[in-house]
Amino acid sequence: MDIFDKCKTDGGYFGMMRARNDFFFTRPILDPLPGREMTYQGKKVVQWSINNYLGLAENEELKAIAVEAAKKYGSGAPMGARMMTGNTEKHLALEAKFAKFMGKEDAILFNYGYLGVLGTIQSLCEKNDTILIDKLAHASMIDAMFMSQAQFRVWKHSDLDNLELHLKRVNRDRKGGVLVVTEGVFGMTGDLAPLSDICYLKDKYDARLFVDDAHGFGVMGPGGRGTAALQNCLDKIDINLGTFAKAFAAIGGVAGSSREVCEWVRFNARTQVFAKSLPMIYVEVLSRTLDLVEAGEDRRTRMWEVNAKLKTGLRELGYTVDDVASPVTPVLVPFTELDLAMTILKKMREEGIFLTAVVYPVVPRGIVLFRMIPTASHTDEDVDRTLAAYKKVRDDLHLDLNAVHDALKRHEAEKKAENKDDDGKPSI
Numbered sequence: 532m533d534i535f536d537k538c539k540t541d542g543g544y545f546g547m548m549r550a551r552n553d554f555f556f557t558r559p560i561l562d563p564l565p566g567r568e569m570t571y572q573g574k575k576v577v578q579w580s581i582n583n584y585l586g587l588a589e590n591e592e593l594k595a596i597a598v599e600a601a602k603k604y605g606s607g608a609p610m611g612a613r614m615m616t617g618n619t620e621k622h623l624a625l626e627a628k629f630a631k632f633m634g635k636e637d638a639i640l641f642n643y644g645y646l647g648v649l650g651t652i653q654s655l656c657e658k659n660d661t662i663l664i665d666k667l668a669h670a671s672m673i674d675a676m677f678m679s680q681a682q683f684r685v686w687k688h689s690d691l692d693n694l695e696l697h698l699k700r701v702n703r704d705r706k707g708g709v710l711v712v713t714e715g716v717f718g719m720t721g722d723l724a725p726l727s728d729i730c731y732l733k734d735k736y737d738a739r740l741f742v743d744d745a746h747g748f749g750v751m752g753p754g755g756r757g758t759a760a761l762q763n764c765l766d767k768i769d770i771n772l773g774t775f776a777k778a779f780a781a782i783g784g785v786a787g788s789s790r791e792v793c794e795w796v797r798f799n800a801r802t803q804v805f806a807k808s809l810p811m812i813y814v815e816v817l818s819r820t821l822d823l824v825e826a827g828e829d830r831r832t833r834m835w836e837v838n839a840k841l842k843t844g845l846r847e848l849g850y851t852v853d854d855v856a857s858p859v860t861p862v863l864v865p866f867t868e869l870d871l872a873m874t875i876l877k878k879m880r881e882e883g884i885f886l887t888a889v890v891y892p893v894v895p896r897g898i899v900l901f902r903m904i905p906t907a908s909h910t911d912e913d914v915d916r917t918l919a920a921y922k923k924v925r926d927d928l929h930l931d932l933n934a935v936h937d938a939l940k941r942h943e944a945e946k947k948a949e950n951k952d953d954d955g956k957p958s959i
C-alpha cells in the first residue's frame with residue numbers, strides 16, 4: 532500500500548468537501564481586503580463571515596503603522612526563535628502590555644492563536660496529568676491534548692454536573708495534575724462557558740483552568756478583556772488565551788498567566804521554542820491595536836447594535852437564532868439534503884450576502900448553521916439588505932423553518948437515550 536493511496540479517495544478529514552472542491556461551500560475565493568463589504572466572484576457582497584468584530588481590519592491608522600514597520604524592518608524581522616535571535620525589547624514590552632490588559636503577571640506572544648494553545652497546553656501537561664476537555668472545544672485544544680500525551684476525558688458541553696463527575700473520578704486515583712480546558716465564547720455556536728462556576732469546581736477539586744477566549748478577546752466584558760472579565764472571574768483563570776486573528780484583526784496569539792507559569796511555557800512550549808518569533812510588523816501594529824481595543828466601547832456598542840437588529844429581524848422572519856450572549860449570530864436552518872443547504876447559500880450569495888455554513892457534527896444532523904458575525908463596521912442598510920435576502924430565500928424555497936425545532940428535539944431525545952456520562956471523543 533502506498534502512503535498516498537488515500538489521496539485518491541474521498542475519505543479523510545472533510546473528505547466529502549474535498550471531493551467536491553467547488554471553491555464555493557469550502558474555500559470560496561474572496562478579494563483579500565477585509566471589511567463589511569467584500570468582493571466575491573467579481574461582485575460586491577455584504578460579508579458576515581469574518582471575525583472582524585470591532586471593524587479594526589479597515590482601520591487606516593493601523594494600516595499606516597504596518598506600512599511604516601514594513602519599510603523599517605521588512606517582512607521577516609526579527610529572524611529566529613525568541614530563544615535564539617528573535618527576541619526584542621518591543622516583544623517584551625508588548626507582552627508586558629498584554630499581561631496588564633489580561634490582568635495577569637505575565638504574558639507570552641505566539642505566532643498564531645493555534646500555536647499558543649498548542650504550546651501552552653503541551654508544555655504544561657505530561658503523561659500522568661489529565662486534561663478535562665469540553666466536548667465542543669476548538670480543534671487547537673484537541674490537538675494540544677494529543678501532543679501533550681496526557682490522559683484525557685471529554686466533559687459534556689458546558690455541563691457543570693458532568694464536569695464535576697469527571698473531576699471526582701479523576702481524583703479517585705489521581706496520579707498527576709488536572710487541567711480543565713474550555714473556550715470562553717464558543718466560536719461556532721456563540722454560547723459562553725459558565726466560567727465562574729467552572730472556577731469554583733476547579734478550585735474545589737484542585738485542578739487548573741485554561742480558557743481559550745479567541746472569540747471573547749477584545750469583544751466581551753469591560754475594556755474587551757474577555758469572557759472571564761464579563762463573568763467577574765478573570766483573576767481565577769489560571770491561563771487565559773487570546774488570538775489576534777479576530778477582534779484584533781491581525782495575526783498571532785497571547786497567553787496570560789502567572790510569571791512562574793509563563794516562564795515555564797516560554798522555555799517548554801515547542802511551538803515557541805522551535806518557531807520563529809512574531810514579526811515586527813505585528814508587534815508594532817498590535818501595540819496600537821490594543822489601545823484601540825481597550826478604548827473601544829463605541830465600537831463594541833455599535834457591534835451590539837448591529838447584532839440586536841440582525842437577530843431581531845431574523846426572528847421576525849421566522850428563523851431560529853440561538854439565544855446566545857455573544858455577538859456570534861447562529862442562524863439555524865433545516866435541510867433534508869446537503870444540496871438544499873448549498874442552494875440556500877448560493878441564493879444568498881446571488882442576493883449579495885456572503886455567509887458560510889456549518890454542518891454536523893458542530894450542529895445536529897438536519898440543520899445547517901449560518902454563523903454570522905456582526906461587526907462594528909456593518910451599516911443598518913447592510914442588515915436591511917441581508918434580512919430582505921433571507922426573506923426572499925425563505926419564500927422562494929418554501930423553507931419550513933419550524934422543522935428546525937423537530938430536528939433539535941430529535942437531537943435532544945437521541946442524547947438522552949444515550950445517557951452517557953462520558954462523551955467519549957472530542958467533536959472535531
Ligand SMILES: Cc1ncc(COP(=O)(O)O)c(C=O)c1O
Pocket residue numbers: 643644645646648669671714718743745746774775776782783784
Ligand atoms: C476558539 C479558537 N481557538 C483558537 C483558534 C486559532 O486561532 P488562530 O487563527 O489565531 O490560530 C481559533 C480560530 O479559529 C478559535 O476559534
